Amino acid sequence: MxxxxxxxxxxxxxxxxxxxxxxxxxxxxxxxxxxxxxxxxxxxxxxxxxxxxxxxxxxxxxxxxxxxxxxxxxxxxxxxxxxxxxxxxxxxxxxxxxxxxxxxxxxxxxxxxxxxxxxxxxxxxxxxxxxxxxxxxxxxxxxxxxxxxxxxxxxxSRMRAVVPEVGLLSIPESQPTGTRAKTAYRKATEPLVKALRENAELDREELEFLWWSIEDWSDCLNGRLSDAAPVVRAVVAGIDGAAKLRRLPASGHRNVVLRGVPAGELANLDSALTALGDFREKICVSIDKTRVAEAAPVFPLLSAITDGVVEKRDAAVERDARDWGARALLERGIIQVASLRRS
Structure with missing residues (x-):
């Protein structure tokens, strides 16, 4: 074709x-x-x-x-x-x-x-x-x-791996006894250990994200997320929530982040930055500014938060607070995964 x-x-x-x-x-x-x-x-x-x-x-x-x-x-x-x-x-x-x-x-x-x-x-x-x-x-x-x-x-990527049985021990006669046993044991248990490790990582992600959602607290705001203005709450929740993830954010994470954020609160990028105000300084601490600068078009929101420069052509559109929250989750989620999983 x-x-x-x-x-x-x-x-x-x-x-x-x-x-x-x-x-x-x-x-x-x-x-x-x-x-x-x-x-x-x-x-x-x-x-x-x-x-x-x-x-x-x-x-x-x-x-x-x-x-x-x-x-x-x-x-x-x-x-x-x-x-x-x-x-x-x-x-x-x-x-x-x-x-x-x-x-x-x-x-x-x-x-x-x-x-x-x-x-x-x-x-x-x-x-x-x-x-x-x-x-x-x-x-x-x-x-x-x-x-x-x-x-x-x-x-x-969040589907749990099937934990296999320990494989058969195969010890080549050509290797020394101690080396043979260690190599054979490692090969026999490697798939099992790999599956357990991956599943444990996903379990920890779930627990940390769940605990964060229950707390309803943001260190950036030094207060409860539910007390913040809609745009501020959405953006900060997206950034804070993404920091708990080990894979790219899924629809369930977006639903949790946006829970309680009312629809209908519109803001363009300039307005969103103004709403964040002094909170921007604390938000920047949790953002890898080097990575953001290397690929600014991929991170328009995080780029504007970290350097204060707004690309006028793409920033004039007014977006709902929930859209800003979803964008914050996606952008910070990409940074998070890139930092944890380099290959």
Whole structure:
């Protein structure tokens, strides 16, 4: 099936079959690069760069060298970057879209494609629509696919592992007796220990999150969450709640965080920062400002909280307090998982 057939006319009014075939081949190479990113945080930075590129139409250095090389290696020997920003942006975005639409594996919900999906959802769902209709339609497809994958892995990564029986001890005769016994025991018990460890981590997450929700207390506010104004309560609850997680936040976590936050309280980003007021300083203590700065489009709310700079184009939209709370949970949740699970 041709991945590019549906989208190639965004930059080629009258494409030829061989041109489409070359771009399909390039996409395979680009996806191999994306999937092979050893540190999922690199995928977050890629999502940030790709979102910025879609916003202003300028291809970013974070992906340009890889995409240019893939296109040339696919048979377009004369291809150069100059004048082809739209093509490079679209090809990269289509490669990401097709990648995150694929079934996720059982690596626990934090592979490079998983991180790419979470980053794209966070960044592009805050971004204002772009003027080019065809690009905007593609961008909306990416948002939907990224949201679906992120929510799916948030649920699946919390499924408890089946605890196996201890395996058979197999002791090779060629090794010394003591070494043979230790190696055999470790191999026989390793799957059991791994399952118990993963299940214990999830149990601890549940207990800590539950206890936090019962307490109704925030150190940032030095008071009860339920006593705060809706926007402040939603944002602080999202940030505090995400700090208790070990996987990406699921719908259940969002429901708990937003419990008691009334609907109908609208605020744009400037208004939300004003409402947070002096609490921002304490909130910043719990945020990894370096990571936020490295991928600011993925973390528009946290970026504004930490540096006070508001990107006017995407910040003017008024959002409900509950939307701000959900965004705080997602952004801080991505930072949390990136810090705890580096690969």
């Amino acid at each position: 041709s991945v590019m057939a549906k989208y190639v006319r965004i930059f080629w009014p009258d494409p030829k079959d061989e041109d489409v075939a070359r771009r399909n081949k390039a996409i395979v190479t680009i996806q191999s690069w994306m999937s092979g990113l050893e540190d999922p945080w690199s995928a977050i930075k890629l999502a940030s760069a790709l979102t910025a590129a879609v916003g202003d139409g300028v291809a970013r250095e974070e992906f340009v060298p890889h995409v240019e090389r893939a296109i040339v290696d696919a048979g377009s020997d004369a291809f150069v970057r100059d004048g082809h920003d739209l093509e490079m942006n679209v090809v990269t975005l289509v490669a990401a879209l097709d990648l995150i639409r694929r079934p996720n594996g059982d690596e626990g919900g934090w592979t490079a494609p998983d991180a790419l999906a979470a980053g794209l959802w966070s960044a592009m769902s805050f971004q204002q629509p772009v003027s080019e209709e065809a690009v905007e339609m593609l961008r909306q497809e990416v948002i939907v696919a990224a949201r679906e994958r992120t929510m799916r892995i948030a649920e699946q």
